[in-house]
Amino acid sequence: xxxxxxxxxxxxxxxxxxxxxxxxxxxxxxxxxxxxxxxxxxxxxxxxxxxxxxxxxxxxxxxxxxxxxxxxxxxxxxxxxxxxxxxxxxxxxxxxxxxxxxxxxxxxxxxxxxxxxxxxxxxxxxxxxxxxxxxxxxxxxxxxxxxxxxxxxxxxxxxxxxxxxxxxxxxxxxxxxxxxxxxxxxxxxxxxxxxxxxxxxxxxxxxxxxxxxxxxxxxxxxxxxxxxxxxxxxxxxxxxxxxxxxxxxxxxxxxxxxxxxxxxxxxxxxxxxxxxxxxxxxxxxxxxxxxxxxxxxxxxxxxxxxxxxxxxxxxxxxxxxxxxxxxxxxxxxxxxxxxxxxxxx
Numbered sequence: 089x090x091x092x093x094x095x096x097x098x099x100x101x102x103x104x105x106x107x108x109x110x111x112x113x114x115x116x117x118x119x120x121x122x123x124x125x126x127x128x129x130x131x132x133x134x135x136x137x138x139x140x141x142x143x144x145x146x147x148x149x150x151x152x153x154x155x156x157x158x159x160x161x162x163x164x165x166x167x168x169x170x171x172x173x174x175x176x177x178x179x180x181x182x183x184x185x186x187x188x189x190x191x192x193x194x195x196x197x198x199x200x201x202x203x204x205x206x207x208x209x210x211x212x213x214x215x216x217x218x219x220x221x222x223x224x225x226x227x228x229x230x231x232x233x234x235x236x237x238x239x240x241x242x243x244x245x246x247x248x249x250x251x252x253x254x255x256x257x258x259x260x261x262x263x264x265x266x267x268x269x270x271x272x273x274x275x276x277x278x279x280x281x282x283x284x285x286x287x288x289x290x291x292x293x294x295x296x297x298x299x300x301x302x303x304x305x306x307x308x309x310x311x312x313x314x315x316x317x318x319x320x321x322x323x324x325x326x327x328x329x330x331x332x333x334x335x336x337x338x339x340x341x342x343x344x345x346x347x348x349x350x351x352x353x354x355x356x357x358x359x360x361x362x363x364x365x366x367x368x369x370x371x372x373x374x375x376x377x378x379x380x381x382x383x384x385x386x387x388x389x390x391x392x393x394x395x396x397x398x399x400x401x402x403x404x405x406x407x408x409x410x411x412x413x414x415x416x417x418x419x420x421x422x423x424x425x426x427x428x429x430x431x432x433x
Contacts, residue, residue, distance in 0.1 A: 112163050113384050115143035119153025119170030120265050121314040122334040123371050126405050127170055130393045140385030149314045150265030158183040167379045171372045172265030180433045190377035190430040195421050198411035200335035200360040200368040201270050202347040209327035210251040212348035220278030221246045222255050223309050225302040232284040238304045258312040258319045259332035269369040276300040320345055336409030360411045377428050394425045
């Protein structure tokens with residue numbers, strides 16, 4: 089009986105895979121809005137320079153992309169998902185449960201998360217502590233162990249040296265990898281400046297995470313969707329508002345928006361590359377090994393994306409704001425892609 093079930097499962101897998109090439113003749117990519125511009129540039133070049141169709145890319149957010157990617161290995165599921173953070177253990181488990189067994193992780197480079205506003209508006213010199221006190225749902229009082237609903241209405245309420253304007257921050261929704269990275273790097277980075285909260289991490293990790301990662305819901309933080317270009321447009325219309333998005337969007341729109349310094353570090357190519365800018369993160373995409381060789385152009389697209397001319401130190405993706413990998417990491421990534429080395433968590 090066991091052998092029969094195994095045979096049925098194998099037959100179903102073969103049938104599913106063999107139908108792919110006939111069912112779809114283009115690569116399907118979903119995921120991160122931050123990685124979207126980089127993937128789009130590679131896809132357009134790939135479509136123009138080869139006989140394969142230009143891959144179709146949807147900006148669904150990192151979390152949304154993972155759900156689509158992990159649905160299975162049928163022709164109607166995505167081949168690649170972009171991510172502005174590493175895949176979570178829970179997402180990896182979801183993939184495994186749905187038959188997406190062999191996943192290839194591709195680290196493409198680094199990006200900074202910026203807090204920016206209209207170029208003609210106030211200049212902000214922020215700290216991670218400022219960001220926590222401005223955006224957390226609950227903030228500490230002067231008494232250890234005591235929290236209150238965030239009373240700060242203006243930036244000057246957070247710290248008197250900051251502009252006397254309403255706290256209004258346009259940012260990504262919970263499905264976004266940028267949101268995940270922001271709460272971990274910026275919010276938590278400021279939250280643990282309070283000694284009693286930092287100590288809570290050891291005694292009650294769930295409480296610690298709830299305090300540090302929960303963003304206020306009273307209108308000061310406005311979920312602006314997965315479209316970072318839309319945030320930039322809104323900042324131009326509202327000079328008092330700030331927006332949260334990836335460095336590449338700041339880099340491409342430097343004529344209309346400017347980035348705040350955070351803990352004294354300016355959001356610049358060099359500061360993100362050397363780690364002195366405190367709110368930076370790695371960028372990835374994930375590949376279904378089962379689709380390589382079945383969906384036309386997969387191997388060739390992976391080769392193009394991880395080539396020196398694309399991801400290298402002077403590759404065309406750096407022109408779009410990608411912070412490149414060092415030589416050793418770059419070679420490790422190329423080897424993993426060449427050998428389609430599956431990720432293990």
